[in-house]
Amino acid sequence: KNQVEQSPQSLIILEGKNCTLQCNYTVSPFSNLRWYKQDTGRGPVSLTIMTFSENTKSNGRYTATLDADTKQSSLHITASQLSDSASYICVVTFTGGGNKLTFGTGTQLKVEL
Amino acid sequence: EPEVTQTPSHQVTQMGQEVILRCVPISNHLYFYWYRQILGQKVEFLVSFYNNEISEKSEIFDDQFSVERPDGSNFTLKIRSTKLEDSAMYFCASSPGSNYGYTFGSGTRLTVV
Numbered sequence: 001k002n003q004v005e006q007s008p009q010s011l012i013i014l015e016g017k018n019c020t021l022q023c024n025y026t027v028s029p030f031s032n033l034r035w036y037k038q039d040t041g042r043g044p045v046s047l048t049i050m051t052f053s054e055n056t057k058s059n060g061r062y063t064a065t066l067d068a069d070t071k072q073s074s075l076h077i078t079a080s081q082l083s084d085s086a087s088y089i090c091v092v093t094f095t096g097g098g099n100k101l102t103f104g105t106g107t108q109l110k111v112e113l
Numbered sequence: 114e115p116e117v118t119q120t121p122s123h124q125v126t127q128m129g130q131e132v133i134l135r136c137v138p139i140s141n142h143l144y145f146y147w148y149r150q151i152l153g154q155k156v157e158f159l160v161s162f163y164n165n166e167i168s169e170k171s172e173i174f175d176d177q178f179s180v181e182r183p184d185g186s187n188f189t190l191k192i193r194s195t196k197l198e199d200s201a202m203y204f205c206a207s208s209p210g211s212n213y214g215y216t217f218g219s220g221t222r223l224t225v226v
Binding site: 031032034043044045049089101102103104105106 | 148155204213220
């Protein structure tokens with residue numbers, strides 16, 4: 001069964017600090033991997049998208065890495081801000097009809113003063 | 114920046130009633146999707162729609178669900194005879210192509226009582 005597992009489940013950091021979120025997936029065949037940010041009660045917002053041939057992708061303070069051999073990805077957030085408090089979701093596209101997204105369970109990040 | 118618009122933002126309905134959730138995808142996008150998120154759980158794929166027909170659907174998308182693109186701008190999800198377990202946040206999404214970023218709407222929170 002195609003699965004996407006994330007760790008940690010939740011994380012609290014101080015404003016200004018960096019953090020790294022992890023994602024492991026078993027989705028196969030694999031097309032691309034995305035990281036989304038989801039604020040409570042809102043729709044997911046795309047941060048990065050990487051194909052299997054890409055190792056890293058940056059979007060401002062967000063940097064995603066991908067190791068397609070080990071089926072692992074990470075999202076690094078630098079100089080965290082209070083507005084970064086949200087759920088960060090790893091999403092893998094299963095190559096097939098419709099190219100549906102398989103969502104991970106997310107990491108709930110809280111940034112505090 | 115173009116947005117995916119969903120209406121209503123909240124819907125309360127009695128068990129057994131029919132509901133229609135509405136979405137206006139981004140105008141030049143070709144792929145349309147419905148996802149749902151039960152409170153506290155991960156986002157789940159329901160259905161993808163391309164070229165005026167369903168391209169893929171999940172096990173969740175049974176005979177009580179249907180989708181329609183009644184005109185050039187709207188994309189609807191109909192749930193016939195709602196059940197308590199249909200209570201969830203329903204997200205519409207669209208993308209210009211299968212390997213492009215998806216844009217999600219803000220969701221419709223459906224509560225079945």
